[in-house]
Amino acid sequence: MSWYEVHVKTSIEAIDAVTGVLYSYDATGVMINNPNDADFTNQEEGKWDYYDPQNLKLDFDGALLTGYYENCDIEVLVSDIKESLEALKDFDIDLGCGEVDYKEIFASDWENEWKKYFKPFRLGNHIVVKPSWETFDIKSDDLVIEIDPGNAFGSGTHETTSMCIEMIEKYMTSSDTVIDVGCGSGILAIAAGKLGSKHIIAVDIDENAVKTATDNVALNGLSDVTDVRHGDLINVIPEKADLVVANIIADVIVKLSDDIDTILKPDATFISSGLILDKVDWVVEELKKRNFNIIEVVKKGEWAVVVSKKAKEL
Incomplete structure (x- = not known):
């Protein structure tokens, strides 16, 4: 079974739009590396406990999006993704540098790699967002959302x-x-x-x-x-x-x-x-x-x- 990571270097503004493009080609998941994410960088104790700050460092100004794909013609896929990204410019979306590349990975690497970044966390006064595969110490007044992002945007992070x-x-x-x-x-x-x-x-x-x-x-x-x-x-x-x-x-x-x-x-x-x-x-x-x-x-x-x-x- 062949798996691939497709990497897109883009602007902060274009994160949602580029995420949508990656999912439109049946990405199994999308990981967003955004060093300017204030929620991550402020390290508020008890809220964000699932990432290593070293993983956020980039060698360019913007965000790095990684889409994961299974059993595909990677050359055709990358060409199609580039074409769709180019079309976003018609909507006045600034893609930043817009570079796209890819590498082959193993399924086990993907399954373990992205899940280790998604741990339970709190939002608002009573909401706890918890991935379905994690356990969490729940308080009596907590309202727990169990979520598996799958092929869709929205993990709460x-x-x-x-x-x-x-x-x-x-x-x-x-x-x-x-x-x-x-x-x-x-x-x-x-x-x-x-x-x-x-x-x-x-x-x-x-x-x-x-x-x-x-x-x-x-x-x-x-x-x-x-x-x-x-x-x-x-x-x-x-x-x-x-x-x-x-x-x-x-x-x-x-x-x-x-x-x-x-x-x-x-x-x-x-x-x-x-x-x-x-x-x-x-x-x-x-x-x-x-x-x-x-x-x-x-x-x-x-x-x-x-x-x-x-x-x-x-």
Whole structure:
């Protein structure tokens, strides 16, 4: 069995977009090495205990993404990935140096290597994110999310995901219907379920993400209250929600905001993330143009989350 690592040197801004490209070619997993990740580098005791700082050092300014692939024509794969990365420039995404290379590895190396970086950790006041293969000393008031990222973005370690979970915990009530747009691994939908929501809709355009999210929802015992759907953003959601969360990228958030009110109940909360700091002010202004009131902007590392509500009509 042949396994390969495909390495992409890119910018901080392009991390999510490049991750999506790697997964679009059926990566078994993607590892992100970002030396500028403030959550990792501040070494807050008890929060991040699963990595060696030496592993974050790079010889260039940006981030190194590694995708893992099984039984493929690696030359064709790398050529296709380069072509897709080049296409991202049409969306004004700065790829940084954009270098792509690869090496052959053994399956056992991959299985052991990436899992040692993903250990249980805490988010917000009561949330514990735990990979399914790990054990953890759980407190009586802990809400445990068991997660296997599989072929989808969202393990909780990325600032955008962690901030979204913290905002869900802050703004959601147990009676809320929640919609997770671009659900990835399903972690945000699961967080909503663990916090008490009785009706959750999670949607993703990627079929692999839908499968991974469905499996993770079942792993956490939330299948009865969570509907995972395959579709393009909100086109497959006729329902309305009390809270909508979208952890995507700035340009898609702005596009989504044109129609997001079709799935918002009166006084609903819209949590949007995946926002690089350079684009936060732009997103805020675009939301204001669409008659949203900005409730809160939270920044962490190179990223931000914006919490807003649609202004009530007079």
